[in-house]
Amino acid sequence: MIPILFYSVTILVIFIDQLSKYWIRSQLNVGETMEVLEGVLNFTHIQNSGAAFGLFEGYGRLFVPVAIIIAAACIYMLKKGHINGKLLETGIALYAGGAIGNAVxxxxxxQVTDFIDFSFREGIPNLADYALIFGVVLIFIDATILEALKKRKTADQN
Structure with missing residues (x-):
């Protein structure tokens, strides 16, 4: 069976991420800011040639094989039946889509186009970064909370 949820979410994340980055590159020069919500959210166009928070500056291309390995591992795990449940499948898809979006x-x-500038937060990420974060959160919820609930339900039935 084809994991339609996984592929749909992954492709949607990549598409929206790339579209948003294209729009930012076409609207703002590097370093320019557009106010979106006064005092809360700006779009500030920056280019990051490293990883998160500018770490490994200039070595961003080293993360391309990592993204490819992540995507391949996700597909392999799906095909082998190791990813069960919509929450886990969505989390894995968000993570894979974010990794691929930044790899593109x-x-x-x-380098990666970053632009989401919240006044109350350090760093300027992009939509792919948020997909990675939310994917990890969903994977964590599935692995801890839902797994604990399943064990409790099984123990209550015995």
Missing amino acids: DRILFN
Whole structure:
């Protein structure tokens, strides 16, 4: 059976991420800011040639094989039946889509376009970064909370 949820979410994340980055690159020069919600949210166009928070500056392309390995591992685990449940499948898809979305930038531009600038938060991420974060949160919820609930239900039935 084809994991339609996984592929749909992954492709949607990549598409929206790339579309948002294209729009930012076409609307703002690097370093320019557009106010979206006064005092809360700006779009600030920056280019990150490293990883999260500018770590490994200039070595961003090294993360392309990592993204490919992540995507391949996700597909392999899906095909082998190791990913069960919509929550886990969605989390894995968000994570894979975010990794691929940033990898596309690294392949095309040797850097990642970041722009989401919340006034109350350090760093300027992009939509792919948030997909990675939310994917990890869903994976964590599935692995801990839902698994604990399943064990409790099984113990209550015995």
